[in-house]
Amino acid sequence: MNQMRRLFGRNVLGWMACIPIAAIIVAIWGVAAQAQEAGVEPGSPEYIQGVLNAIWILVAAVLVIFMNAGFGMLETGFCRQKNAVNILAKNLIVFAIATLIYWAFGFSLMFGQGNGFIGGGGWFLSSTDPATYGLDPFPAGLPISIFFLFQAAFAATAATIVSGAVAERIEFLAFIIFSVLLIGISYPISAHWVWGGGMLSEIGFLGGTGFYDFAGSTVVHSVGGWAALMGAYFLGSRLGKYEDGQARAIPGHNMSIATLGCLILWLGWFGFNPGSQLAADEAVPYIAVTTNLAGAAGGVSATAVSWIKDGKPDLSMIINGVLAGLVAITAGCDGFSYAGSVLIGLIAGVIVVYSVSFFDNVLKIDDPVGATSVHLTNGIWGTIAVGLFNMDAGLFYGAGPNQLIAQILGILTIGGFTVALSSIFWLALKATVGIRVHPEQEFQGLDISEHGMEAYSGFLKESGALGGGMADALSSSSQEH
Amino acid sequence: MNQMRRLFGRNVLGWMACIPIAAIIVAIWGVAAQAQEAGVEPGSPEYIQGVLNAIWILVAAVLVIFMNAGFGMLETGFCRQKNAVNILAKNLIVFAIATLIYWAFGFSLMFGQGNGFIGGGGWFLSSTDPATYGLDPFPAGLPISIFFLFQAAFAATAATIVSGAVAERIEFLAFIIFSVLLIGISYPISAHWVWGGGMLSEIGFLGGTGFYDFAGSTVVHSVGGWAALMGAYFLGSRLGKYEDGQARAIPGHNMSIATLGCLILWLGWFGFNPGSQLAADEAVPYIAVTTNLAGAAGGVSATAVSWIKDGKPDLSMIINGVLAGLVAITAGCDGFSYAGSVLIGLIAGVIVVYSVSFFDNVLKIDDPVGATSVHLTNGIWGTIAVGLFNMDAGLFYGAGPNQLIAQILGILTIGGFTVALSSIFWLALKATVGIRVHPEQEFQGLDISEHGMEAYSGFLKESGALGGGMADALSSSSQEH
């Protein structure tokens, strides 16, 4: 935890000395990045449609950005109170860091002009030419600013998914560096292949059929899910999780905020999917409806399956069912029928229940919040579903297997790349700053050990390794003073 | 709690066998429900106005959908921690179920072409002809998709209102089935009378004056309130509530999330009322202002009255005052003056304080969150207020009594119908699956007994029937393992 101090010493002022230098650089360099010539007269219908597009995507971006609150509350609520501050801090800082890294590098790697593998140019959002980022000039195309903001919000989502799977035992600094690498390198490269005009956007031997992922079941959710899976794997399970070869349930500490988190995520998905249309037109509300139907169906089927399977409706499964349905609809939300959307959601809800059980009991990979089952497993399912249920290109609609093959190819390519790169990142971090806290710190809880504070000061907590981190309730509660 | 297992056995796979069958049905039947011919050229002002309408109603629908988080946090916070998981689960699943039921049946019953009593046709949102649902073709009318989403969000609200009043003692399955019946049958029929061109939209012997409920004080809130009242009545009061003939206050367990819930609901009302204009025009912001003034006025007067009456400003009453003002303004928010809106809100805040006391102490109907007083009593008040304060048709503006009579007729007709149908539903459920949990389950708390989990694992809780559900704090807290 004192890595930062080792790097900089206590001499904050020395570190701050770079501020005036930066000020001078900014003053010289920051030449009117705002200037965006319109070419079209304000007040004309074309201009108004352009502004409407921009305002709608701003609203959508804001909804997606608010998903950080959703992930934060969901993941925190599903973990123990002794690690709440740590999870909250991770989720808050990761969006801040993602914004800056994506501004500096990620956006250019993803949308800058480059080759089929990687983009580049216009770093630090410094270009005022829309073509630099593959955009048409406003008002035909979106303003650079809002296209960047929407994409930055997506990039942050990928990193936030990781946060949940590695919770309750990861070093804070290791998580931050991993997020920088994921958002700065891995995510923008693989996303470039699909959304930046890269190598998966048109696959030659399939007659030009491209891998199709409308809003990111694979590009965002599976990528986050693969990175999360590798993280959970290299970290190992939490203390006490598999003590006698059996998976023990470690209950979350605050189901109220977890449920709130789920509903905030549901809200945010109305920006995530309909916003991915990248314009204000008739397709937008259609996408909102397919998205909502699938989320609802996922919640219903996960409830039913968990009820039948375990005899009681498990709130965690209702929550994860909703999210599974939302992840699954994401890849093809613009091209499924309503009934197809309901069916895809119903299947997602079934999948998530068995996937959680599979990772937990069979693979024995400890994912405290079920992020892998929600985002990876159902990201894959949703991406495959495009090849089956898309009304133009789906196998079930008589369009042949090309789209389905493209989907599987995309899943494998992006999955392989993300697994490889994530593994390198995690292993490099393990060999340098270390990725896992000491067992005593884990037992005590990361809030005290990594942040020196409690999430719920003033409340008496339970003793024991699972429920709390301290010797006994009464003594523990006075420990903080 | 094992009803589900009785219905299906543990054989989940058997239940899942219907999925491939469904896939085939979808593939054959799901013919391009998306296709919506425009007839108007994209880029023309008329088209842009149509898109703007659709995007605005999407934003409004999203705000209304987020009200589920508001109701969830409000109702959970106002109840005891031992029932928190149950209330959260109810509020989450009810929106999912409402979406699906309303998609399948409700929307058609409400807006489909039928007679003055009931609509029909275009089930499962299968029609691509706007006239099926009473809409003009886009862009003159809203796209079917977004009109459906907005209406589905409204339908879910009615069911969510019930959740609060029946909290802490209802069987989970009974609540779900009741919600299905309410949203699938009762709500769409009575709403058809007003919003679907049915029998209350033009009343012959009043010279064609129609019952007027702009955004649903009666159609949504009172209907939810009547159903809630019947539920609370047939269920009976919670254990210990009226032990010696006196109503005992059973304090809520989390006023932070309850207040958050109130503020989320306030947020959502900016979709609920201004969105009910069903278009983007000058009236929309006007409605937002009247709505906000009434909510504020309700909060202020309820605070003042509870302060004077009980000597202290009660946070629950500030919350319920705000909500009362918002419910009351809903019926006529488009046609009140600003000053009228403030006055209606002030009166709502007074009414809610006395209504809570009346239901609690006089009628001895146990409504843990005050849903009846907020949604039923003030839904009635707001509906009557249209007949008094509407600037065109109100008695106080010299327009005669016709509107007021129509309002009272509407309240009685819809109230009578909802009471009758709700009573049949509740009694049928009582006679079959049962509506109330066993006293031991209620004492223990529904979270453990119905869901097998705790909301706040790791915290020590109080013993006793009112504060917690367990023998004593320390033993109870270990009970969950």
Added chain:
Amino acid sequence: MNQMRRLFGRNVLGWMACIPIAAIIVAIWGVAAQAQEAGVEPGSPEYIQGVLNAIWILVAAVLVIFMNAGFGMLETGFCRQKNAVNILAKNLIVFAIATLIYWAFGFSLMFGQGNGFIGGGGWFLSSTDPATYGLDPFPAGLPISIFFLFQAAFAATAATIVSGAVAERIEFLAFIIFSVLLIGISYPISAHWVWGGGMLSEIGFLGGTGFYDFAGSTVVHSVGGWAALMGAYFLGSRLGKYEDGQARAIPGHNMSIATLGCLILWLGWFGFNPGSQLAADEAVPYIAVTTNLAGAAGGVSATAVSWIKDGKPDLSMIINGVLAGLVAITAGCDGFSYAGSVLIGLIAGVIVVYSVSFFDNVLKIDDPVGATSVHLTNGIWGTIAVGLFNMDAGLFYGAGPNQLIAQILGILTIGGFTVALSSIFWLALKATVGIRVHPEQEFQGLDISEHGMEAYSGFLKESGALGGGMADALSSSSQEH
């Protein structure tokens, strides 16, 4: 706490007698305030642009209004559980009161036609002539309704900032009256100078250069911050805060909701800053990006500095760093480069860490949530930054010192005025109703003493002056019955 009863007695009905009188007044006076003649044909591009402006500002206003939930959760989470109800109640009622006071007086004082010092006219939003409030006729200008709503949301923000700094020891009634005075008199007057065409909007001896505050670093945040500082100063520190000359940390009770509050505020800032464009055009998304970059940068630098300085990354500092960046960008978010915005945010994050320490340890002014450091110190920094980094008028861009001088003048004028008026208000309140609760009430917690209820009933809490307010955990928990 019985001031209300002293004022009115228990005779609520007497108080209610004014309602029928009010009804008559409303009926006579409330002449069609809605009527807004367009002059431009609906369906024309100009009209559609006008509606788009109005809808966008409505969305922005709604986001700003939701900041009340952000402030409520942030401030409550940062304080102790024994005062949670009190803070929640203050934050909820203050928005309600702000709405009504600003409707009655504040809006007219701020935007009504008057002189360079104060506006007036069109009280109670009674004028239908846009010119009364300095607006062009719709659709060229915004509808009065939505301009009012947006401004009312801003006014409420100023009062809510005060709430945090005076938390845990202020009399509820004193806070309410202070809020009325701040929003009804002080805030609208100083805001009139800048946004209402008043004396700071064009400064003669600077060649007409006006004080520039695009979205309110000074007009809203610093004004709230000065009022908060004076409140904290006149109230004195909380019991036990500076017992032996040393500042003791009094930990907040719920970091989950505090973090949620931060993220809600971040969300709201996308209404606060981009909405201040008061139109839907290309500048709006640009402002959203500069705002987001600065918030992110503030979070990152505050994390780094607190990590280096104290050896651990402090969640409170991440939160306050984000908010500091957002406050600092507010004054000039429309005219900074992207790189400039990042730099301004980075500096804000550094400033807030040292400012918190300065107020706490050097000035020994007890501000439980750091409101002064976030809103006052960084409000000043952001306002100065306009004079340095604005791409047209900033010193670093070669535009000379005039803008910088104007900024400093504005800061001093508005700061001096707000300090003077706030001091008068606080001292007058101290001399009359009293501003501080009795020490026993403070020790017990304001929830029980001022509101007669607990925020977290059913949970066992810690004993002691800092963590809880009661003799010991077990007895305390039964105290509520």
